[in-house]
Amino acid sequence: MTTRQDFSSTIHEVALLGTARKSLTMPQVEGALGDLLSQLAQRYRRAGADEETKSTEKLLFDVAAVVALYEVCGQMPERISTDLPAVCEPDALPFCPPRTRQFFTHMLEGQHADVLPEALLLAVEKGFCLFADLLPALLELGTKRADLRDSITPVLGERGHWLARQNPAWEWAEAASTMEEGELEEVWQTGSRDKQLVLLRELRRDKPSRARALLASTWEQEATEDRVSFLRAFEINLSEADEPVLEAALDDRRKEARRVAADLLAQVPSSALVRRMKERAQPLVNVSTSGVLKRKAKLDVMLPAECDKAMQRDGVEPKPLHGIGEKAWWLMQMLGAIPPYVWCEKFGLSALEILQLTRSHELKSALLGGWERAARRHRDAEWVESLWAERVQAQSISYWGEFSTVGLVSAVLPPERREEIIVGELESNNNFFREREGGRHPALRLLRQYRHPWSIKLTTAFINRARQSISTFPTDGESLGMLADAALFMSPELAEEAARVFNEAKAREQMSSILEKVFSTLQFRHCLHEAFEEVIP
Structure with missing residues (x-):
C-alpha cells in the first residue's frame, strides 16, 4: 500500500523527468483519495490508444491537482503561540460627518492630497475622529510622510492607536500618554530608533522631565547619529532644567551633537553659555554720542581677536561662510546667542533705534545677521518687527537660509x-x-x-x-x-x-x-x- 507522501514524491519525479522518460503508475491508496485516483485512471484508459501520450500528460496534471487539494484540505489551522491583543477600547470621539467620507477617501487616494492637512485640522477642531475603515490608509500615509504625523495622530481615536500597535511599521502613532511606566521603559530600551524618537518627542510635550531622564539613562550607549536626533527633540518645551544635559553634550565626541546642544543652550536666556557669550561680546559693541547736546549716536564695534577653544566649545564656528570676513563671522555668531533686549538695556535705546545706527556701518551685515539669529532664538517680537521694517526700508530682505528675514518673521510673529x-x-x-x-x-x-x-x-x-x-x-x-x-x-x-x-x-x-x-x-x-x-x- 502506497502512502500519500510517497505518491506526492512520485508525481514530482515524473513531472521533472517527463512522461516520455518515466511512466506514471497509479498506486494503491486507501480511502476517498484512492477511489478518486482509480476513477481518473479508468477515464484516461478509455481515451484510446491514439491519444495515449496526450492522455498520460493530462492524467499527470489532474492527479497532481487532486493530491494537492487533498493535502490542503487535510491541513489543520496553525495554532497561535502568543497571546491575542487586548480588546480595543470604544472610541470616545464621534466619527466625522458621513458626507466627509468621500472627501477623505479621495484625498487618501491622492486626489487633492494637499488639502488633507486642512481636513485633519477641521476634524480636530470639531472633535471628530476618522472613519475606522480609512485608518489603515491614513496610517500608511503617516508612515511615508513624517511631516503629517502630528496632524494624523489626533484623529486616530482609540481604534487607530490600537491598530498602530498591531503593525511595527505604524509604531510612530502609538501614544506615549496611554503607556504604563513599564511600557515606556521597554519601548525606550528595546524599540527601534524611530519609535524611540516618537516617544521622546511626545514625552517632551507632556512630561519633559521624564524624557530627560530616559535619555540620560542611555546616553553613553547611544550611537552618535542617534544622539543628534534625540537632542533635537529638546526643542520641544526647552527650559533651563535641560541645561545640565545640554551643557554636558557640548563635550560630545560628535561635532553635530555639540552644534545642536550649543544652539539649544543659546535659546535659554539664563544658561551659562549665554552668560559666557555676553561676557565676550558686550565689551566689543558700544554706543558713543557726539555733538553739542550729545544727541548724535554712533555704534562702535570691535572685532574679536581670536576664536579660542572655549568659544568653539560654545558653538562658534571658526571657518566663515562665503562672503563674510573671519572675525566678523565670529562676532555675528556671538551676537546670535545673546537675547537682543540685552542691547536695549545696555544702550538705553529701542530695537529700531539700534538698528538705524547700523545703516552706514561697515559691519552692518554681521550685526544684522547676528541680531536676526538672536531674535529668532529668543522669539523677541519687538526685534523681529524692527528688523523687518529696517530690511524693507533698505530693500535688503534675505529670503533663503536658516536665518532669513522672511523665515524669521514666519517663525516668531x-x-x-x-x-x-x-x-x-x-x-x-x-x-x-x-x-x-x-x-x-x-x-x-x-x-x-x-x-x-x-x-x-x-x-x-x-x-x-x-x-x-x-x-x-x-x-x-x-x-x-x-x-x-x-x-x-x-x-x-x-x-x-x-x-x-x-x-x-x-x-x-x-x-x-x-x-x-x-x-x-x-x-x-x-x-x-x-x-x-x-x-x-
Whole structure:
C-alpha cells in the first residue's frame, strides 16, 4: 500500500523527468483519495490508444491537482503561540460627518492630497475622529510622510492607536500618554530608533522631565547619529532644567551633537553659555554720542581677536561662510546667542533705534545677521518687527537660509500679526505682484510662507489686489506657484468671488492650466467645509 507522501514524491519525479522518460503508475491508496485516483485512471484508459501520450500528460496534471487539494484540505489551522491583543477600547470621539467620507477617501487616494492637512485640522477642531475603515490608509500615509504625523495622530481615536500597535511599521502613532511606566521603559530600551524618537518627542510635550531622564539613562550607549536626533527633540518645551544635559553634550565626541546642544543652550536666556557669550561680546559693541547736546549716536564695534577653544566649545564656528570676513563671522555668531533686549538695556535705546545706527556701518551685515539669529532664538517680537521694517526700508530682505528675514518673521510673529503685515502691503502697494528692483515684494514672499488658513480680511485684500493686477499678472513659476498656494489657504467662503476674478485671466494661455487647478481646489475645499457642517443625528 502506497502512502500519500510517497505518491506526492512520485508525481514530482515524473513531472521533472517527463512522461516520455518515466511512466506514471497509479498506486494503491486507501480511502476517498484512492477511489478518486482509480476513477481518473479508468477515464484516461478509455481515451484510446491514439491519444495515449496526450492522455498520460493530462492524467499527470489532474492527479497532481487532486493530491494537492487533498493535502490542503487535510491541513489543520496553525495554532497561535502568543497571546491575542487586548480588546480595543470604544472610541470616545464621534466619527466625522458621513458626507466627509468621500472627501477623505479621495484625498487618501491622492486626489487633492494637499488639502488633507486642512481636513485633519477641521476634524480636530470639531472633535471628530476618522472613519475606522480609512485608518489603515491614513496610517500608511503617516508612515511615508513624517511631516503629517502630528496632524494624523489626533484623529486616530482609540481604534487607530490600537491598530498602530498591531503593525511595527505604524509604531510612530502609538501614544506615549496611554503607556504604563513599564511600557515606556521597554519601548525606550528595546524599540527601534524611530519609535524611540516618537516617544521622546511626545514625552517632551507632556512630561519633559521624564524624557530627560530616559535619555540620560542611555546616553553613553547611544550611537552618535542617534544622539543628534534625540537632542533635537529638546526643542520641544526647552527650559533651563535641560541645561545640565545640554551643557554636558557640548563635550560630545560628535561635532553635530555639540552644534545642536550649543544652539539649544543659546535659546535659554539664563544658561551659562549665554552668560559666557555676553561676557565676550558686550565689551566689543558700544554706543558713543557726539555733538553739542550729545544727541548724535554712533555704534562702535570691535572685532574679536581670536576664536579660542572655549568659544568653539560654545558653538562658534571658526571657518566663515562665503562672503563674510573671519572675525566678523565670529562676532555675528556671538551676537546670535545673546537675547537682543540685552542691547536695549545696555544702550538705553529701542530695537529700531539700534538698528538705524547700523545703516552706514561697515559691519552692518554681521550685526544684522547676528541680531536676526538672536531674535529668532529668543522669539523677541519687538526685534523681529524692527528688523523687518529696517530690511524693507533698505530693500535688503534675505529670503533663503536658516536665518532669513522672511523665515524669521514666519517663525516668531503670531499668525494674526503676519496677516496684518501682509494685508497692509496688499492694500497699500500697487506693485505687490510685480517684479521690482531686488526681486519680488518682500510681503509676497512672506505670504508664500504663511501656511495657515486665511481670514476673510486677508482673502478679500488678496482678491482685490489681484482684480486690479489680473491683466498683467506675472506668469513666472514663482507667481503661478503662489496662486496654487493661495487656493489651499483662501477662505472658502469667498471661493466664488475668487473664481470670478481669476476667470478673467483664464484666456491667457500661460495661466489656463494653473487656474483650472485653482478653481478645482477652491471648489473642493468649499464643499469639504460644507460637509463638516452636516448635523449628525
